Amino acid sequence: MSVRLSRWGHSCIRLDRGDDRLVIDPGAFSDLAGALSGVSAVLVTHEHADHLAADPVAAAGVEVWGPQPALDLLAAAGVTADRLHAVAAGDAVHAGGFDVTVLGEWHAEIHPDIPRAANVGYLTAGVLHPGDAFVDPLGADVDALMTPIGGPWLKIGEVVDYVRSVSPGRLVTIHDAQLSAPGVGLASTLVGRLGGAGDPILLGSGESIEL
Numbered sequence: 001m002s003v004r005l006s007r008w009g010h011s012c013i014r015l016d017r018g019d020d021r022l023v024i025d026p027g028a029f030s031d032l033a034g035a036l037s038g039v040s041a042v043l044v045t046h047e048h049a050d051h052l053a054a055d056p057v058a059a060a061g062v063e064v065w066g067p068q069p070a071l072d073l074l075a076a077a078g079v080t081a082d083r084l085h086a087v088a089a090g091d092a093v094h095a096g097g098f099d100v101t102v103l104g105e106w107h108a109e110i111h112p113d114i115p116r117a118a119n120v121g122y123l124t125a126g127v128l129h130p131g132d133a134f135v136d137p138l139g140a141d142v143d144a145l146m147t148p149i150g151g152p153w154l155k156i157g158e159v160v161d162y163v164r165s166v167s168p169g170r171l172v173t174i175h176d177a178q179l180s181a182p183g184v185g186l187a188s189t190l191v192g193r194l195g196g197a198g199d200p201i202l203l204g205s206g207e208s209i210e211l
Contacts, residue, residue: 003125005144006208008035010177011051013129013146020097023062024122024129024146025051029177031205036060041096044070045131046107046119050177065095067118087120100124104135108153126211132175134162142168144211147200148175149187156190163195171200172209 004016008023012030015022024043026035027050036042036057044052044066052070058077064070064084071084087093091102100122107119121128121135126143128135132153145168148154163171171191176184184202192199201209 003127003211004208005127005172005211006206007172007174007203008032009205011045011129011131011146011148011174013127013172013174014039015096015098015125015127017097017125022096022098022100022124025131026053026057027051028053032056032060034206036062039096041065041098043095043100043122043129045121045129046070046117047073048107048117048132051131063095065093065100067120069118089120098124101140103128103137104130104133106133107131108133110153126169128166128168129174134158134165137166142166144168144170144172144209145197146174147171147191149173149191149200150176150179150183156187159187159191160194163191163197168197171195171197173200173202 006014008031010029011025012035013024021039022041023035023039026032029050042062042064047070054073054077058079065087068086087102089105093100103121107117119131119133121130128142129146188200
């Protein structure tokens with residue numbers, strides 16, 4: 001059965017496969033009403049607000065998997081312990097009907113003076129979401145790489161090298177809320193021209209592709 005992958009702003013991705021539904025990184029720059037509608041399971045890569053809007057996620061009544069600091073924010077927002085599941089690199093979990101491999105460990109460095117947050121990536125149904133890091137899939141086949149193109153922690157040359165190292169079947173751009181429309185176009189063009197995985201797919205909020 002095919003998977004429908006939809007994007008709901010910035011780094012928020014939703015996967016639908018029959019009755020299976022899973023959302024990754026519903027943050028403050030996302031369309032949370034659309035992303036979380038009918039969903040019972042959420043994966044969070046790290047605790048930054050653009051990846052986790054704690055109060056709306058808590059109000060949605062979902063189960064959440066993520067690094068402990070992200071879960072602590074959700075607990076403070078009222079999520080009960082039975083709905084919170086801590087994960088770390090090497091874990092394998094079942095969430096929202098999907099089998100998920102947890103990868104990575106740390107947020108990419110922004111500056112030496114800024115402490116690095118715990119950050120994990122998720123690989124499920126051939127989709128790799130790295131959060132805010134260049135997460136190594138450890139040789140696994142990646143059909144669709146969620147490809148960050150803007151942020152204080154990256155430069156486009158590093159994104160190109162990351163795409164080359166993963167060698168995915170296709171690219172879907174994420175993490176672009178701070179970029180203007182011309183900035184998104186330029187970054188996407190460079191990654192497409194140099195990354196070796198074809199032209200990136202740019203999805204507006206609520207738009208989707210079939211995998």
